[in-house]
Amino acid sequence: MHTTVGIVGGGPAGLLLARLLHNAGVDSVVLERRDRAYVEQRQRAGILEQATVDALRSAGAGQRMDREGMPHHGIELRFGRRAHRVDFPSLSGGRGVMVYAQTEVVKDLIALQLADGGPLLFDAEVRSVEGADGDSPAIRYVHEGREQTLTCAYVIGCDGFHGVVRHALPASLRTAYERTYPYSWLGILAEAPPVYEELIYAHSERGFALASMRSASVTRLYLQVPNDTDPASWSDARIWDELDARFALDADPRWRLERGPVTSKAVLPMRSHVTEPMSHGRLFLAGDAAHIVPPTGAKGLNLAAADVIVLARALIEWRRTGSTELLDAYSDTCLRRVWRAEHFSHFMTTTLHAAPAQSPFETRLQLSQLERVASSPHAAAELAENYTGLSL
Structure with a gap:
């Protein structure tokens, strides 16, 4: 197969990216190594930032979230056997969060992708990514017992911390902070x-x-x-x-x-991890493939969504104008937000836990x-x- 954007990983990051690209007329293929039932049952995050909620709505994946999700306007801190509420809207310019499980986000995005999006292949195990420095990188994978190749203009690694794509970045250029x-x-x-x-x-x-x-x-x-x-x-x-x-x-x-x-x-x-840079040639990392945060700050899924929102804008701009300016800036753009989220998650974790x-x-x-x-x-x-x- 050949496509414009090859997306490795059918979790929320890969699926949201595929949907944003589809809505803009950019074709993609999503390769997910697990079966559909497993992907739809993975228990993960449940707190969506306002920007993530807005992105899901604009992608056409917000209807059930708006019916069943639970808007929250604050949190309660308990310490010294006392309670204190932090009111979000009055402190953050009216913003809040939505409680809606990642499992449900994934179900909604899978349904949309299978209904009218590009190919979404489950049980597709990616073995390697080749040619990221060239004009037509290739993803080698196994599906239905057959070794196959997907060529594309860009490869996006949304396959998590233990995935294949992160290791396709040359080791000499890759720095890990953990x-x-x-x-x-x-x-x-x-x-x-x-x-x-x-x-x-x-x-x-x-x-x-x-x-x-x-x-x-x-x-x-x-x-x-x-x-x-x-x-x-x-x-x-x-x-x-x-x-x-x-x-x-x-x-x-x-x-x-x-x-x-x-x-x-x-x-x-619990761990914190950042891989720098988040891109090389025509290969880009998003979500857990590039960074991990402890869950105390509720940032994991939201950082992944932020990555693919930035990446979708850059890919759409490249497709529309031929300019790679936003793609070239992708890693630096995302890392500014990533390190801020890492700091906040570290602050929440070390302030609230007893070592x-x-x-x-x-x-x-x-x-x-x-x-x-x-x-x-x-x-x-x-x-x-x-x-x-x-x-x-």
Whole structure:
């Protein structure tokens, strides 16, 4: 096959890019190594920034999101057994976020792509990318038991941290920046109503906890745990008891979560990673193929969407005028936003989690920072602006 844009990876980044290009009359082919059922069931992010919401709407993928998604206008911080709400609209020029699971975003985009978009091939395992320095790079892949080749004008790697495309950048030109964190999250899905109408981020001496949601009847909850924790070692009762302890409030000592059956349980390691540059020749990286953030700042899916919005604009401009100016600037343009998101995610993570063997001095520094957010409109605005998303 030959196409204008070869997209490796059928997650939200690759699918959104394909849709934006299709709407502008630019043809593409999406190659996804997993089957459709797996892709539509991957549990990932659930917080969409305003820019991501707007992009999905403009791509024609916003109808179900607008019906079923849950707009949020703030978050609650709990620390020192007290609660403080950060109001997003008043602090960020009216912006908010939308709670709508990545699984649902992917389902919506797949349905659109299969209905009237370009080819979307599942179970297509990419083996290599060749000729990124030339005018017609080639993607070698296996589909339906046959080795095949897709030639294209540009190759876009949306295939995640462990994907093939990132390694097609020459090692001599590629620099990786990384930090691993000394704790993980134990995440659960439970058939129980959400704890609160907005997300709760809790700092406690016992460790971090987060109360999120997937719908009016399904709650998503997280506990900080040591790395290499076996989720089977945590019984349902132990999880609920620990959540109650970490969310406890002096003002309401009887406050408890409403419990329900735990339907999913997994441990999520945490790391920060950036690959520079995000492009070389006719090869471009987007989303997790280029950068990873710890989930505390709700930036992973939104950074991926921001990448492909910038990339779609550049490809459409190239197709319309022949100019590669925006494509040439892609890496620098995206990395400015990536590093800001990395900083914010690192700030949220290190401020809210208790590191192993953390000293009382370090804990007091964390509490001082949280008090600053609670008492200073300027500090609260900085958090709100970063959380709801900086301008593209």
